[in-house]
Amino acid sequence: MVSPSAPLVVTGSRIGDALADAAEAATSPASAPPAVSESRYHWIPAVQAPVDPGREQYDGEEVAPAIWAHRQPVSTFSVDVDTGAYANVRRFLSDGNMPPAAAVRTEEMINYFRYDYPLPEDRTQPFSVTTDMAVTPWNADTRLLRVGLRGYDLPRAERPAANLIFLLDVSGSMNSRDKLPLVQTAMAMLASELQRGDRVSIVVYAGAAGVVLEPTNDECRIRQALASLYAGGSTAGGAGIQLAYDVARGSFIEDGVNRVILATDGDFNVGVSDRDALIELIEQQRDSGITLTTLGFGTGNLNDAMMEQIADHGNGNYAYIDSAFEARKVLSEEMTSTLFTIAHDVKIQVEFNPARVSQYRLIGYENRALREEDFDNDAVDAGDIGAGHQVTALYEVVPAGGRGWMRERRYEARPDAPAPTRTDEMAFVQLRYKLPGEDRSRLIERPIAARTMERAGPARGDLAFASAVAAYGQLLRGDTLMNGFTYRDAVELAGAQDGYWRSEFLQLASLAQAMDTRRP
CATH class of the missing domain: 2.60.40.1230 (Gamma-adaptin ear (GAE) domain)
Structure with a gap:
């Protein structure tokens, strides 16, 4: 695990233009949507070929038999x-x-x-x-x-306070318009839904993991931290998850919502990258009251299998974000209530x-x-x-x-x-x-x-x-x-x-x- 005292360098704002483009696309008229126990019952004894997903990883089961x-x-x-x-x-x-x-x-x-x-x-x-x-x-x-x-x-007024840790993948594989810029748009949408008593931290990871933003309720600071991110480097996802849980424990809200929200294409290639090892790490954390939501982004190297499984074992849920509309549905229209189990x-x-x-x-x-x-x-x-x-x-x-x-x-x-x-x-x-x-x-x-x-x-x-x-x-x-x-x-x-x-x-x-x- 990388200490927060040695954070990844995340200064710079070249993503800002792409973020603005994504936000503009989300609101343009051309793309806007229109409005085991004893048995209860007993017998008396006597195409078009699907596209090659390339580096994308899926773990689909066979259709269940009759x-x-x-x-x-x-x-x-x-x-x-x-x-x-x-x-x-x-x-x-x-x-x-x-x-x-x-x-x-x-x-x-x-x-x-x-x-x-x-x-x-x-x-x-x-x-x-x-x-x-x-x-x-x-x-x-x-x-x-x-x-x-x-x-x-x-109702929103009854939702308990939320301690949210945005765990964001800023590795080189996230350097495309449908990845990090869309992550920034999506997280900004969620930040706009904060209520008094909520707090957000931002942890990022690439070749190493670091804390970008300490817990805050200030939407302006959250948006500024998001806009400063850029993509580059390898992907130490395991270290990022561990650090995010550490931050979550440090800002834990008793009787509140404590959740890590991981946004990534799932392409972990440094440190703990084996799915079983990640699941074991996450299972060790879930009993502490910290849940895990995973949000998948992008194409080409999407690790759907990884993200679906670790969310399940983290007592959370998995969504794939393919547009700003889906981001709004998942993170604005639905997330504010479904955060509460x-x-x-x-x-x-x-x-x-x-x-x-x-x-x-x-x-x-x-x-x-x-x-x-x-x-x-x-x-x-x-x-x-x-x-x-x-x-x-x-x-x-x-x-x-x-x-x-x-x-x-x-x-x-x-x-x-x-x-x-x-x-x-x-x-x-x-x-x-x-x-x-x-x-x-x-x-x-x-x-x-x-x-x-x-x-x-x-x-x-x-x-x-x-x-x-x-x-x-x-x-x-x-x-x-x-x-x-x-x-x-x-x-x-x-x-x-x-x-x-x-x-x-x-x-x-x-x-x-x-x-x-x-x-x-």
Whole structure:
């Protein structure tokens, strides 16, 4: 670790012109947007080719397989509020390229958008739980089950004081308009949202790490420090992270928000650069009450895999910033409320009743899967939910007796009949979470009636839009179970949309349709 007494030299203001250009581009009319426990259920025994990402690093999982409910009725995973994959995919498409399948995480595509979930009734249960179902748009023989969570909103006046450490990569790899200048624009936006009692420090790293700005609430000083930065040198990211945590501890706010915000392309090449070593370093810090948000920038050497994983292990979130508009969305419109964590270690477990469901698959969340026994184990870390956050998960299920993806095995012994109990339920949803400051989890349980599946109709409204985004993500990933469903079908399913971000989705899906030569 490099001592703060030997800081990196960061004087000079040649970035100032680029920063002004980026701010002007953000406001120009041409680019402005328009307005493990005992089972609850029992059987009686008896394209266009995707662009080569070059030096960019992704760690995409294979599309999760379909599962027989009678063999493995329980599905367990950690929630995820990251959105980085959506913005990164948008960058590829906007540049005229199909994204590599490994860059696509469908759950982040779905969770990029907000849905019409109700607010929780009180803060002792900090999020509401919504379940609904429709006929799967791409397979009339299956049903799509949605599980949605919505955290309570936190008015600005009620947000606790925040101790924010901007950890900024100023290495040579950040020397392009879509990197350091955009970082400066984004951080200036966040600085403009400060309230009395908040404080910001700035730590930078290149070949070494140093403190540029001691904790302050002075927006003018923050902006001046940001404008003075320029890029050059190698990338000692590990040293920068360690120094940022040291600064965070020195300015720690009891009962406040203490968060390191790392802005980088993730190209660590000096010191601690191994992802596992960085994760171990970050895990050692998270129990101290200091969380980590990562913001990805730029192209060519983006290390998406690194940033997504270290944010998850730092009890934070990962976003990719491809424009000043996205910076405003993430750091101005959303960050001021979502800085405050309302529920820790949130896990979802769904048990399917084999008497009602023969097969199922979870759409996305492949790298968030947990073992069944992890659900009741409070020592197992999981995702956090901030004020105002939403989480959506979709399961595609095959009703018992329906046509599924897999045929019965010739020699597999099967029970003669399902258990006679609870045949009025098709599934049982459980959620575990911890309130801030608590070490023992709380439990929410929700049975889902079998009639929900029997009465399912076409997807409409918000569920139709969520289904369209899920289809878009799965098509980008090369999912082979989409039955000829196309990006054009996803656009039609989503329907007309008024908001800027949802309208933009329709354009992106249409772009993908035009560029993906693998599909009609």
